[in-house]
Amino acid sequence: MDIGLVLNTLRDPAGVPFYPIVFQALYILTWALHIAFVLLALGGIPLALIGNAKKSIDDNWKKLGAHMTQVAKISVSILIVLGVAPLLFTQVIYDANWYVTNTISGLWVVAFIYILILAYSLWYWFYYANKNNSPIAGLVGVVSLLAFVGAGVLMHAFANESIQPEQWMNWYAPNGVIDTSGTNLHIDILRLAFMVSLSAPVTGIFLLNYVDYTSKCDGYTATYLSFVKNLGKKIATVGLLVSAVLFAVWVLTLNMLMNPLVIAIVVAVLVLLFMVIKESNSYITTLVLVVTALLISTLREVIRMNIMSKYGYSIYDYPMNIDWPTVIMFLTTFVGVGFTAVGFMLTMAWRAGRTKGIYTADATVTKLANATVGITIIWALIFLLWGIITVFKNTL
DSSP states (O other): OHHHHHHHHHSTTBBSSSOHHHHHHHHHHHHHHHHHHHHHHHHHHHHHHHHHHHHTTTTHHHHHHHHHHHHHHHHHHHHHHHHHHHHHHHHHSSHHHHHHHHHHTTTHHHHHHHHHHHHHHHHHHHHHHHTTOOOHHHHHHHHHHHHHHHHHHHHHHHHHHHOHHHHHHHHHHHOOOOOOOOOOOOOOHHHHHHHHHHHHHHHHHHHHHHHHHHSSSSTOOOOHHHHHHHHHHHHHHHHHHHHHHHHHHHHTTTTTTTHHHHHHHHHHHHHHHHHHHTOOOHHOOOOOOOHHHHHHHHHHHHHHHHHHHTOOOGGGGBBBOOOOOOHHHHHHHIIIIIHHHHHHHHHHHHHHHSSSSOOOOHHHHHHHHHHHHHHHHHHHHHHHHHHHHHHHHHHH
């Protein structure tokens, strides 16, 4: 089988509506944002479960467990929303890879949705059961965690299969017999272990942010904040060391240990480790963590590009049919609606957290709130009007 011919034949003949490198950059950005909340949820859930188990004997764990339950719940909501974007950008420039994966692992792709729904539903059950001191709260939480992990393993398997085109025919038709069961599932244990291990430093650094953020709020004692800070420091330190070892072994198997991008990631991890140990400003530490996440996301894309280039497949060879109205609509949505709404929520959350007692929105937050509502309404009207005009234009 000529793999290169298959890949280029399967790509969308309509081409792409804008420059491929833009979709590639957006993929790298949105995947980094998505995985950040995946890792935070993955690290936050065990802390919530420990808090539930120790709440009767340790007030610090009781309080932290309750808060991490909320953090995990919100993180899952955000990771689901953010997870849509990288999938869409993947479909634009790596459509063949994604569709083939959906064919050979079709049953698991469908199961993924239901497993995620089950996991999220169980976490809400855990939330209310824990709140009501139900004896089954811990069991429900553990099952929820296992379901979340299972969903994550499936998504990893899909990504892993998509970059192994040389195996597609063997998986789809082993020994010449077509397998339409859709039950194929192939996991790269080392890569998966590295990605999962990142949940520790992400969660640890989040706890350091949590301490700095709540230090000026009412109801947080010095003892409690010291407990959380020490816990976050330990988790982040151990997590960074474990992740560094797994990362080194993984890239060594790829013969990329001396790749400039790999070296940059190693340096970033060492900087993070130094900042955590020295208890540097947690917000600056988080910025370094964000840069590290973007570097790791970029490395994933470089690995995929290197694999695909061996078969003569390049996203930069895609034919372009630039659709300016769509591009403008996307950019105004992404920048206008997205940035304004996120800016409003972050500003309000920041100022509320730095205020003792009841927070009352100031003029800046009020203006951002009004702007967010106004821009969203205008965007919705334009979107509907544009859709109606397009439908009538193409049907009359």
